[in-house]
Amino acid sequence: MISIVAPGGYSSSSCGYCSPAGERSTEDTFRIYASCTALQLSCAVYQQMIDRNWRRSGTWCYRPDLKRSCCPLYTIKLDVSEFKPSKSQRKLVNRWNRFVMNGADEDVAMDPRCVVDLHQRIVERPTLYHSQPARAKGKKAAEFIWPAAIHASEQAFAEEPVHDFQVELEPSSYTQEKFDLYRRYQEDIHNDHKDNPSGFKRFLVSSPLRPEPIPYMHEPPAHLPKQYGSYHQLYRLDGKLIAMSIVDILPSCVSSVYFVYDKSWENYSMGKLSALREISLAREIREAGVTSMGYLYLGYYVHSCQKMRYKGEYSPSYLADPITYGWYPLDQCKKVLDKNRYACFSIPEACTNEPAPSEGRETILAIPHWP
């Protein structure tokens, strides 16, 4: 598989992360990035790109220049094998499952026997997966088996749920139903009106990634993807599309691109539930014998932007060093980021608290785009 890109040179734009809420970003805040348009990419090449701080938006790929941006963007990844859901994350999953299974959002626990049985049916691989038996600390400890609990209320796994909840993963494609959800999400959550589907198609449907078979060691469960590539994960409740994740499935990771949801369900923290589901997806692929799979990438971690720090709530996470691209534990990085605007974890002397230099931006903009 040959990968083909058209280099786009360097560009700068104002920064949306540090502008006060509700205000337009000013010229004093800026990001500088290298870019290219990818005509086609193998999944292995794109894996290497995101490990060097690149991201894609549709077929447009970019890499921020951390030292020369007011808000440096660090690639963050979560180790899905070591991840253990926190108490609040377990509560979110249980609450959603209770709603689907029982109807009302009442405090009725799932029958722990169902989750144990589910775990054995879909996740447990005796030769590869050694689960800890539920600790005998009483009912609470037995109730939540990760990651089986993420599927516990889905129609394909649940027994007699009150609501019909289905999650399906399909190669990214355009449908009116998806665009309608996206348009409502932009209006209700971001107060932005999107009547034309062209932007949605350009950034969330089109992809340069070429599908390739995932080398499972044995036949995977039916809900897992057969190929690497770009996907839409659709959440349907009683037949209605209520949320959609846009994800790339790559040799070493599931990479989260975007997430949209119906505002009616925001009390269930759909964004956090989707991240947990993506962690589970990567882990289940790994447990089906794909030993290279190991991480969830949540895009960029922006320490200077409070509302982006939620990406650090999943542990253990690592940030890519801006110079060597080695991975450093997030907790260690946060201490350096608290003290420096620009943090380099591999070379402490390279850290600086000086504002990003503004000179040179015009020169950068003058570099002609190619072709």
Ligand SMILES: [Zn+2]
């Ligand atoms: Zn900024």
